[in-house]
Amino acid sequence: MKLVLLGPPGVGKGTQAQQMSKTYSIPQISTGDILREAIAKKTPLGDKARAFIVKGELVPDDIMLGLIQDTLFGDNAPKGYILDGFPRTIAQAEGLQKLYEKHSDNLSAVLLLEAEEDQIVARLSARRTCRSCKAVYNLMTMPPKVDGVCDVCAGELYQRDDDRIETIQNRLTVYKKQTAPLIDFYKSRGILKTVDASGTPEEVQTNINRQLED
Numbered sequence: 001m002k003l004v005l006l007g008p009p010g011v012g013k014g015t016q017a018q019q020m021s022k023t024y025s026i027p028q029i030s031t032g033d034i035l036r037e038a039i040a041k042k043t044p045l046g047d048k049a050r051a052f053i054v055k056g057e058l059v060p061d062d063i064m065l066g067l068i069q070d071t072l073f074g075d076n077a078p079k080g081y082i083l084d085g086f087p088r089t090i091a092q093a094e095g096l097q098k099l100y101e102k103h104s105d106n107l108s109a110v111l112l113l114e115a116e117e118d119q120i121v122a123r124l125s126a127r128r129t130c131r132s133c134k135a136v137y138n139l140m141t142m143p144p145k146v147d148g149v150c151d152v153c154a155g156e157l158y159q160r161d162d163d164r165i166e167t168i169q170n171r172l173t174v175y176k177k178q179t180a181p182l183i184d185f186y187k188s189r190g191i192l193k194t195v196d197a198s199g200t201p202e203e204v205q206t207n208i209n210r211q212l213e214d
């Protein structure tokens with residue numbers, strides 16, 4: 001299975017991708033995680049991406065397409081995966097299609113996760129992320145057992161800079177302008193499946209499994 005999780009920041013793509021990765025034994029490929037890792041390690045990619053990420057802007061398409069080409073089509077490319085956070089623009093989606101055509105391959109499905117905007121803002125403000133294993137928590141609905149400590153690996157939980165309220169609004173604006181057009185892009189290709197993501201993580205998981213079984 002080669003899947004894309006599409007939807008606004010905070011709708012639960014990361015949480016669902018982590019769960020699906022366990023259920024279907026395929027890796028989650030989060031371009032946001034890859035970029036944050038590059039920033040932490042101060043690599044050239046990280047240096048280029050940092051200024052965009054802190055402002056809630058998108059990293060330029062040529063950088064993202066280069067990254068995805070190496071990850072999905074390079075040596076040791078995975079046979080199946082869940083793309084979380086890519087593509088995010090029409091140019092990225094078109095670039096990805098070209099790569100698939102070149103390799104006589106294609107996406108299996110694109111899952112669009114939907115929830116109301118006030119719920120999304122609340123989720124983003126309450127989100128905490130593990131510095132080590134990237135597990136995602138929510139202080140209101142899915143808190144860790146011990147305050148500030150990851151249940152999975154005992155790593156430190158932190159609030160991403162771009163999950164602060166000042167940046168959240170810009171990320172949502174960027175989503176509507178640059179990423180939402182992908183809904184029609186994939187709908188017209190007949191591979192878009194819409195999932196109600198307003199419930200608990202378990203409920204959303206059930207909705208996703210139902211769509212995938214269809």
Ligand code: AMP
Nearest residue numbers: 031032052053057058059064085086088
């Ligand atoms: P995420 O963790 O998916 O919310 O991504 C965090 C940030 O990383 C985004 O706000 C962008 O600045 C950057 N980013 C991640 N994926 C992409 C992408 N496909 N295209 C452009 N920028 C991206």
